[in-house]
Structure formats: C-alpha cells, structure tokens
Amino acid sequence: MHLDFEKPIAELEAKLVDMKQLAQENNVDVEEAVKSLEAKIKNLKKEIYSNLTRWQRVQLSRHPDRPYTLDYIADIADKFIELHGDRGVKDDKAMVGGFAEIGGQGVMLIGHQKGRNTKQRQLRNFGMANPEGYRKALRMMKLAEKFNKPIVTFIDTPGAFPGLEGEERGQAEAIARNLKEMFMLKVPVICIVIGEGASGGALGIAIGDKVFMLENTWYSVISPESCSSILWRSWDYKEQAAEALKLTAYDMQKFKLIDEIIKEPLGGAHTDPQGMSKKVKKVILDTIKELNQLTPQERINQRIEKFSAMGVFVE
Amino acid sequence: MTWFKRTEKGIVTPTEEKKEVPDGLWYQCTECKKVMQSREHSANAYTCIDCNNHARIGSMEYFEILFDDNNFTELDETMSSSDPLEFSDTQAYPDRIKGSQKKSGLKDAVRTGYGKMNGIHIVVACMDFRFIGGSMGSVVGEKISRAIDYARKKRHPLLIISKSGGARMMEAGFSLMQMAKTSAKLALLDQDRVPYVSLMTDPTTGGVTASYAMLGDFNIAEPGALIGFAGPRVVRETIGKDLPEGFQTAEFLLEHGFLDFIVDRKELKKTLTDLFTILKETKEAKQPKKEKEKSE
Numbered sequence: 001m002h003l004d005f006e007k008p009i010a011e012l013e014a015k016l017v018d019m020k021q022l023a024q025e026n027n028v029d030v031e032e033a034v035k036s037l038e039a040k041i042k043n044l045k046k047e048i049y050s051n052l053t054r055w056q057r058v059q060l061s062r063h064p065d066r067p068y069t070l071d072y073i074a075d076i077a078d079k080f081i082e083l084h085g086d087r088g089v090k091d092d093k094a095m096v097g098g099f100a101e102i103g104g105q106g107v108m109l110i111g112h113q114k115g116r117n118t119k120q121r122q123l124r125n126f127g128m129a130n131p132e133g134y135r136k137a138l139r140m141m142k143l144a145e146k147f148n149k150p151i152v153t154f155i156d157t158p159g160a161f162p163g164l165e166g167e168e169r170g171q172a173e174a175i176a177r178n179l180k181e182m183f184m185l186k187v188p189v190i191c192i193v194i195g196e197g198a199s200g201g202a203l204g205i206a207i208g209d210k211v212f213m214l215e216n217t218w219y220s221v222i223s224p225e226s227c228s229s230i231l232w233r234s235w236d237y238k239e240q241a242a243e244a245l246k247l248t249a250y251d252m253q254k255f256k257l258i259d260e261i262i263k264e265p266l267g268g269a270h271t272d273p274q275g276m277s278k279k280v281k282k283v284i285l286d287t288i289k290e291l292n293q294l295t296p297q298e299r300i301n302q303r304i305e306k307f308s309a310m311g312v313f314v315e
Numbered sequence: 316m317t318w319f320k321r322t323e324k325g326i327v328t329p330t331e332e333k334k335e336v337p338d339g340l341w342y343q344c345t346e347c348k349k350v351m352q353s354r355e356h357s358a359n360a361y362t363c364i365d366c367n368n369h370a371r372i373g374s375m376e377y378f379e380i381l382f383d384d385n386n387f388t389e390l391d392e393t394m395s396s397s398d399p400l401e402f403s404d405t406q407a408y409p410d411r412i413k414g415s416q417k418k419s420g421l422k423d424a425v426r427t428g429y430g431k432m433n434g435i436h437i438v439v440a441c442m443d444f445r446f447i448g449g450s451m452g453s454v455v456g457e458k459i460s461r462a463i464d465y466a467r468k469k470r471h472p473l474l475i476i477s478k479s480g481g482a483r484m485m486e487a488g489f490s491l492m493q494m495a496k497t498s499a500k501l502a503l504l505d506q507d508r509v510p511y512v513s514l515m516t517d518p519t520t521g522g523v524t525a526s527y528a529m530l531g532d533f534n535i536a537e538p539g540a541l542i543g544f545a546g547p548r549v550v551r552e553t554i555g556k557d558l559p560e561g562f563q564t565a566e567f568l569l570e571h572g573f574l575d576f577i578v579d580r581k582e583l584k585k586t587l588t589d590l591f592t593i594l595k596e597t598k599e600a601k602q603p604k605k606e607k608e609k610s611e
Contacts, residue, residue, distance in 0.1 A: 160525075162545030162553050167563060170573050172524035172544035179498035180505070180530055199482070199491060200525040200544070207495055221482045221491040221522070231404040231484060245487040246400050255399065257488045304499045308460065310492040311453035312399040315391070 003059045005048065006267075012041045049266050052216070054242040054251075058224060060216035061195050065270035067277070068127075069096055069111030069154040072194065075277030076102055076284070077109065083140055089169060092133030094125045094161070095205075097140045099149065103285050108144035110137050110205060111154030114195070127196075128161035131174035134204045138178050141185060150188040150288045153205040158223060160201030175204040182207035183304055188291035190284060192262070193217045193249070194269075209303050210287050213249035214276075215264040219257075220247035257310055344368055360580040369537050369580050371517060374426035374441035377476055381439060381584055387430030390465060391458050395422050399453075402485040411447065411485065419445045423454040424479065427462040429471065433588040435595075438466040441476040442523075450483035451523055456493025459527060463500040463511075472510040472591045477528040480546075481521015494526035501530045510594050512587065514578075515542045515565070533575045533590065536565035 002010040016037050023030040052060070060066075073080055077100035084091040097110035112129060115121035129137075137153075144151045160171055182189060182205075191208035197219030213219060222230075227245060228237035252258040262283055265272040291299060342356040343349070346368035356363070360380055361370045379385045395412070402408040416422060424446040429438045440462040442449045459475065466473035482490035504511055513531030515524070517540035524544055528534075536542060543550070543563040551558055561567050568574045578586050 160544065162549045164550055164554050164558070164562070167543050167545065167550060168571055170529075170571070173529040173573055175525040175544070176494075176498065176527070176529040179495055179526060180502045183499045183502045184506075200494060200522055203491060203494055204525075207498075219491075220487045222484055222487075227484055240404075244400070244402050244404060245484075247487060252488055255488060257492055304503065307492060307495045307499050310496055311457050311489055312397045312486075313394055313453045313457055314397050315394050 001064055003056070003063065005052075005056050005059075009041060009044055009048065012037065012044060016041065045266055049268075053239070054218075054246070054248050055224065055239040057216045057248050058196075058218050058242050060268045061218050063268055063270050064116070066195055067269055067273045068116070068156060069109075069113050069194065071273060072154060072277055072280055073100065073109050073111075075274060076281040078102065078104075080109070083143075084136070086132040086135035086139060088135060089132040092125075092129050092136055093123050094127055094129040094157075095133030095137050097137060099144075102281060105285060105288060106147075106149045107284070107288070108140055108149050108151045109154070110140055110151065111194070112157040112202075112205070114156060125161060127157045128159055129157065129201065129204075130161050130163070130166045131169040131171045134160075134171075134174035134178050137205050138181055141182065141189075145185050145187050148187060150190065150291070151185065151208075152190045152192065152284055153208065155191060155193040155197050155202045155206050155219075156195035157198055157201045158196050159198040160204065172200075175200045178204045179207055183307075184300060186296035186300070188288055188299060189303070190287050190291075192280065192283075193219050193258070194280075196223075198223050207303070207307070209291050209299050210260070211258045212260050212262050212283060213252060213258050214262050214269060214280075215249055216268050217249055218242075218247040219249075219252050220245045345370065360583070362580055367538070367579070369517065369539065371444060371478070373421075373443045373445055374476075377441045378426070378428065378439065380580070381432050381437070381474075381587075382428075382430040383432060383434070387428040387439075389426060389428040391427060391461055393422065394454050394458055396452055396454050396486075398485075399489055400485070400487055402487070404485075408485040415446050419443065421446050423458070424449045424451065424483075425455045425458050427458050429465065429469075432584060432591075435588060435591050436469065436471040437474060437587075437591070438462055438469070438471050439474045439476070442478045444478045444480075444518075447483060449477075449479035449523075450481065450490075451479060451493050452483035452486040452490050453493065455483075456490075456496050459493075459497050460500045463497070463504050466509055466511075467500075467504050467507055470507070470509050470596070472512070472594070473504065474512045474514060474587065475527055475531075476514045476516060477519040477523050478516045479519060479521070479523040479528075481523055491522065494522050497527045498530060501527055505532075510591065512590070514583075515574075516540050518542070520544065520546050529573070534573060535576055535578050536568065536574050537580055538565060538577050540565045542568050 079101040082098040096113045100109045112127045113124050114127035115124040189208040191206045191211045193213040224238040224242040227241040249261045269276040339353045342353045344363040347366040349365040351364050361372045398408045425442045427440040440459050511531050512533045513528050515536040519528050519542045565577050
C-alpha cells in the first residue's frame with residue numbers, strides 16, 4: 001500500500017517492473033536504463049523521506065503494514081509467556097503483555113495492540129484500551145516489580161476508548177492511577193512509541209526512565225483530526241493541526257519531552273520490520289544495562305525529576 | 316409609520332461610554348430561573364435558595380468560602396503562560412492568553428494559596444473555568460505541582476478543586492506531560508502521608524480527570540457535576556446512541572464507586588474541617604515515622 005505522498009515513488013517502481021519484464025520478454029539489454037531508474041528511485045526516496053511533513057509522518061505512523069507490539073515481541077523475544085486479564089472485569093485485547101526473555105535478560109513486555117484486518121481490528125478495538133486494559137498493564141508492571149524484572153512498554157494507540165462502559169468503569173481513574181504508580185516502580189522502565197501516541201491513552205503506559213520514539217511516530221495531547229475539529233470546527237485542517245501541535249519525534253525530542261529517537265529505515269519501519277526489530281532490541285538491552293547502573297531509588301528520583309522539569313512558563 | 320427612526324445603523328456608542336446596569340443586585344438561577352438577591356445567593360455559597368443548583372464559580376469565590384475571613388497567601392501569583400510551540404489556530408496563542416487575561420482578570424486557569432480553614436492550615440489549588448475552559452497547560456501543571464510541594468514541606472492537607480475541560484491543546488505535548496508531572500508530585504505526597512482531597516466540580520473532564528482529580532485520598536464532588544474522561548458528545552458519537560439519564564454526573568460516579576461522597580457546597584467547609592480534624596497528626600502517630608526515618 002502506498003500513501004498519497006509516496007505515489008511518485010510507486011510510479012517509478014512500477015515503471016521499473018515493467019521495464020524489467022519487457023526486457024525479459026523481448027530479450028533486450030536494458031541494464032543501463034534499469035540502473036539509472038534505480039538510482040532515480042533511490043534519490044527520490046531520499047528526497048521525499050528526508051523532507052516529510054508532520055502530517056506525512058502521522059500517516060506513516062498509521063501505515064497498515066507497520067509492525068505492532070506483538071510483531072516486535074515475536075521478533076525480539078526468545079521466550080514469551082503472554083498474560084491476560086485485570087482480575088476484575090475482563091481481558092482487554094487492546095493491551096497485551098507478558099514475561100519474556102531477550103538475549104538472556106528476563107523482562108516484562110507490555111503494549112497497545114492494533115489489528116491488521118477488519119476482524120482483528122475489532123478484536124483489538126483499534127488499539128484503544130478500556131480501563132481494564134490499563135489495570136491489566138498495571139497488574140503486570142507490579143508483577144515485574146515483584147520479580148525484579150525491567151519493564152518495556154510499546155505505545156501505539158489512537159487514544160483510550162471513549163465509550164460508555166469505559167466511563168462507567170473509570171477510564172480516567174485507571175489512567176491516573178497508572179501515572180502515579182509508574183513513578184514509584186523500583187525496576188527500570190523503558191517506553192517506546194512505535195506508532196501513535198495519543199494523549200492520556202498513550203501516557204497511561206508511558207512513564208519511564210527512558211522514553212523513546214521511533215522516527216515516524218507521533219505523540220501529543222490530541223490527534224490532528226480531533227484538534228482540527230475542535231479548534232477549526234472542521235475535520236479539514238488536520239495538516240495544519242499536525243504542524244501546530246509539533247507532534248513528531250523530532251519535535252518532542254527538541255522540547256525534551258522524550259529522551260531519544262530510534263531511526264527507521266528509509267520509507268518507514270514497515271519496509272524492513274526485521275531490521276527495525278533488531279534496532280529496537282539493541283536499544284532495549286543497552287538501556288537496561290545503563291539503567292541497572294542506578295539504584296532503584298536513584299531511578300525513581302530521576303524519573304520524577306525528569307517529568308517535573310517539563311513545562312514552559314514565565315514568572 | 317414609525318414614531319422614531321434610526322438615522323445611523325448599528326450601535327455607535329463606544330464601549331467606554333456604555334452605561335452599565337448596576338452589577339449584582341439580582342441573581343437568576345440558571346436552572347429553575349428563580350430570581351433572588353445576589354447577596355442571598357452568595358451567602359448561600361452560590362447555590363440556589365430554591366432548587367439548590369450549584370452555580371459555576373471561580374477560585375475567588377471558593378477561597379472566600381473556605382479560608383477564614385478570606386485570609387490567605389497566594390502562591391506563584393504572577394506565573395503566566397509562554398508559547399513554546401508558537402501555536403496558532405484561528406488566533407495566535409499569546410493573543411488568546413492576553414485576551415483571556417484581560418477578560419477574566421486572571422493570570423491562568425488555576426490559583427493556589429495557603430491559609431487557615433476553621434483554624435486548620437490548608438493548601439488549596441482551585442481551577443478557573445473562565446480561563447480558556449479551565450484548560451491545563453504548563454502554568455496549571457507547575458502551579459499545582461508547587462502547591463503539592465508546599466503541602467508536602469509543611470505537612471498541611473491539600474485540597475485541589477478541579478473545573479476543567481482537560482489539557483490545553485495550544486501547549487500540546489507540554490500539556491500532556493503536566494498530567495505526568497502532577498501525578499509524580501502526588502505520588503511523593505502520598506508517600507509522605509499528607510492528606511489530599513480532590514474536589515471535582517462542574518465540569519471536570521479529560522486530562523485533568525485522568526491525573527490529579529482522580530488521585531485524591533478522598534475523591535469528592537459537588538452535586539450534579541459533570542465528571543468524565545471523554546466528554547458526553549464524544550461518548551455519544553462513539554456509541555452512536557443517546558446517553559442514559561444522569562450519565563457522568565457526580566451521582567453516577569458515586570454509584571459506580573469512584574467518589575467517596577458528594578458534598579453540598581454549603582457543607583464543604585465544615586465537612587473538610589471535620590475530616591482534617593480526624594486526620595490530624597498526633598504526637599503518637601508521628602513517632603513511628605521518625606523511627607522509620609532513622610532506620611532507613
């Protein structure tokens with residue numbers, strides 16, 4: 001699938017396929033032409049992907065082929081035991097997690113989960129968790145703390161689910177509690193935005209010692225669409241809203257609202273999922289090593305200090 | 316045939332020369348339309364003398380209701396919003412701030428202060444809905460954080476009165492992180508066992524509900540207040556049908572187990588006084604903590 005701004009690349013790639021096929025059928029030597037076209041594609045890709053607008057990055061973060069939490073887990077974990085349920089209401093399928101082993105290191109992996117086809121999307125509720133999802137995540141974090149295993153969270157949600165039952169069961173309370181409890185976790189906590197990081201629904205599992213964003217993701221207080229509908233009273237200003245919100249990984253890092261960016265392959269994480277996973281795995285293992293240098297109390301203090309410093313005002 | 320004819324169209328009197336009706340002699344209840352003297356209304360803690368509707372009021376009124384003789388010291392009085400994102404929608408953010416400041420006489424959407432309530436030292440943070448819908452940006456987050464720090468340092472009970480549409484979009488990522496920051500400070504307050512009461516008033520939604528408003532040792536609310544994560548319009552659009560009667564009201568939340576109690580505004584001061592009196596630290600209670608500190 002190609003996004004609208006990728007069309008010129010898609011056209012050239014189609015041309016290349018045609019050319020190769022034609023050459024084969026008619027037994028003509030087109031090596032020179034192929035080479036030049038390939039170079040042209042490479043240059044075009046570089047040009048397009050290194051000048052992405054904020055809205056284009058939002059589109060990439062939602063690319064239907066983009067790896068999701070369970071894809072990363074499948075790639076990076078040598079062992080994975082998925083755990084279910086919040087012990088109160090049900091098992092929220094929009095939030096997944098369990099104990100895993102990565103490169104000999106025991107960890108707790110938790111994340112929002114989106115679905116890839118219609119059926120899966122419904123099952124996963126489009127990655128929008130209900131209160132029981134946040135409570136399930138907290139339960140798993142407490143387990144990790146108990147057994148002294150570092151926690152890694154994968155953030156990828158268009159928001160916490162704004163439904164009737166979620167309100168009845170305390171969506172706000174569930175998220176608020178996670179924020180408070182995550183600050184006090186004695187084990188290292190690493191958070192990685194792998195797709196969409198929408199508002200409280202994202203933050204609810206994103207209080208960490210180190211917060212990373214993949215290069216083509218977004219993280220903000222509201223989605224560009226909703227922002228457009230509230231501030232411009234129309235859905236048509238999403239591009240402007242994305243620009244105004246400054247919601248990309250580069251923006252968030254510049255504002256010191258996240259710690260680091262994990263680079264993606266040209267064209268996005270979905271163009272080389274294995275390569276992407278490898279990078280993510282390395283980041284996780286290196287970061288755990290780094291965070292293990294600190295005592296639990298030092299980690300907690302630094303976590304609190306980091307978030308306490310966020311905010312710009314005049315006195 | 317008319318008796319008088321307007322020679323110039325529209326209103327031509329400049330604002331400065333506008334003649335105001337003397338303000339505040341009468342008040343009409345927005346709910347039951349009962350007309351009462353403003354004096355009566357304010358003496359009744361700004362609730363209707365007939366139907367008990369709790370009018371939306373601001374920090375000025377709450378401070379007056381709670382602090383003895385309206386005596387309090389305001390914290391971070393001059394703190395004001397900056398424009399880290401250079402945000403502009405239909406209006407540039409700094410202009411929006413300036414406009415709101417001029418219109419409301421407030422610096423931002425929260426005021427914090429400390430003083431005595433029936434002789435008990437308390438710290439109060441109170442949001443003002445009049446200021447950009449009581450939205451939470453860096454100033455709200457920082458002022459609340461500092462009020463929490465102050466309560467922790469002095470070991471004085473903390474009251475946060477929420478009234479907000481949620482996080483402030485014009486500070487985007489910064490606003491979001493205020494949820495984290497205030498929650499971090501509350502975790503510390505919790506650890507030090509200083510009481511925190513969260514009073515939710517009409518309306519309390521979005522990022523404010525999903526952070527400090529729901530993190531009280533005691534979560535309480537005013538009668539009839541709208542409290543929720545998503546606003547009713549969003550929920551209605553999500554489920555595609557009408558919402559049940561009383562959905563997301565304080566009474567609904569109490570029934571679902573998210574509030575300790577609902578308090579009539581006229582009883583607020585007395586109820587909080589009773590609560591804080593019961594919780595007051597005695598010498599015996601302080602002892603084990605000191606010992607614990609030594610052993611750590």
